[in-house]
Amino acid sequence: MNPSAESSQPAITYLNHETSVMSWLLTRDHKRIGVMFLVGVIFSLLLGGIFAMVLRLELLTPGPTLISPMTYNRMFTLHGVIMVWLFMIPAIPSAFGNFVLPIMLGAKDVAFPRLNLASFYIYLAGALLTVFGMLWSGADTGWTFYTPYSTVSPSALTPILLGVFIIGFSTIITGLNFITTVHTMRAPGMHWTRIPLFVWAIYGTSVIQVVATPVLGMVLLLVSMERLLGAGIFDPSRGGDPVLFQHMFWFYSHPAVYIMVLPAMGVITEVVCAFSRKNIFGYRMIAASTFGIAFVGFFSWGHHMFVSGQSTFTSGIFGVLSMLVAIFTAIKIFNWVATMYGGSIDLRVPLLYVLGFIFLLMFGGMTGVAVATTSLDVHWHDTYFVVAHFHYIMVGAVLMAFLAALHYWWPKMFGRVYPERWSFLAAMTIIFGFIVTFLPQFLLGNLGMPRRYYQYPQEMQWLHVLSTAGASLLAFGFGLIAVYLLWSLRYGPVSAPNPWGSRGYEWFSGSPPAPHNFTRAPSFEREVHDYTVPEAPRVY
């Protein structure tokens, strides 16, 4: 077969075959829906980031700086709600998963394209209701909505609770769609052992989404009933139990950490292989550890409740079970490093984010084992130590992987390349800025600085100033990315079909892909990321 003919780009792509606004709004193309989700989550990241920046500026001085205490309470709640529910949970599965998962499997689309579009609009409806609640009067409970305060808070919490409840349906539908797609839409030759590890990661995530999200929906609805009807389920004076809320909330929200992190790990696996020019070390172990994390993640929710009044016996069990997660995570980290070892490393921007991811995940993971130890957690509970820990492991990991995916698949999605030097500068700024923002918070927490406090003692100021300086670097880095990616969309040089020389299956389609991904049936006769066989770029 003629390689040059195979590598030719499709003239009609998913971007130019229909260009009207309605063709986007009513599209059933998984790629367009992925792009719409991408726009949605980037807007949420911007909104959540602005709230974070206001918080950091307020904490520049020990006393009042910019905003009132009540506004501060609302700001950290809105920051958490937006970042968790509107950005981190849908960021990778709904945006990049939607775009590349069917292409990786050699499919024309997902199993239920209409449901896929519905999922986007449900997300949008939930997001709008949540933002409406914020504009109405905000909420001051923190993103965890803990009872009993959330049942009596005077702020407009109910629309926010219902907004998050609605977003949950989007998550469930997307998960169901991906599970069905993996089972039923694989092209001939796509055996279970050839499925890319990003797809395995999304599959594992989808299982968690389908199983756990209904519990979140239930508990949010119960809090709404408590607020609107005085149901009394969490009210001790009426035979209820506020700790029951925490059980149900964390039964979802702890696995939700893996809804965020597992897709991130999938991205990292793809990028590590592509830029090390090697197939993954330990394919089966990586796939199995994905399900190990997904499974064990369900047995560890009680480690959020060590000081809630939960029994010592239960805390001990949950503490031990929580540490098991570290084993499966370590398997992945060892395998990524082993893949890079002896590889032909090409240090491009996506790989830079991967290195940032591995550092943050290691650091955050090790502090995770520390906070899973009951006696230590009692000291650190509700302090900045925990804030720093979960920002390292959850936010750092998701952000790094999100940016790695954005830079790795940008040419695939839009057929343009971005300026390498500027992107390198932005990546270094963001990784450095992230460390400077959150490393001081470990020290603050260990000194006893409680989270969500408006004021603090004078001697802690230098650490807060350092943290704010890091946040400013982060803001600068994100601003830079926004500028060069928007520039690239219009003026960036046109990309080659496979600019990275990757052997990932998604590069078998054009960049950008044709409306139905392939112009003829793709053929998967080698393992994914097999760099040992000579192969010219090919586009089906």
Add this chain to the structure above:
Amino acid sequence: MAEEKKKSAWGYVGVWAVLAVLTVLTWVLGTKLKLGPMGLPVALLIAVAKTVLVAMFFMHLVEQPGARRVVFPVSVLFLALLMGGTLIDAMTRIRMARPDGIEDELEPKRPASTRTEPPGSPNRWMGN
């Protein structure tokens, strides 16, 4: 089109009989045999068993191929995990010390049978 194979109804009658026995068992355990703190978990266990039977046989899940058959047992497993973890906590909490007679003062309308057993009670499992 292949003609659908006609199945005997006796299997459904058998499942119905088991459901009826389990219903009677719930009533007997709830009214005749006092199980104390085990009453609620046992009643829930029987309810779950009945639900599984209904879904597997009357909703024909048992006849489904492959992954579809796994969905329901997995859901039951996770529900059991949620309830199990929560109940273990509730049953092993250390009860805070309270002066004698404060219960009636705090919760005069709540039936005594629904209150947590005091420390040292033989009905409490752990945490005393």
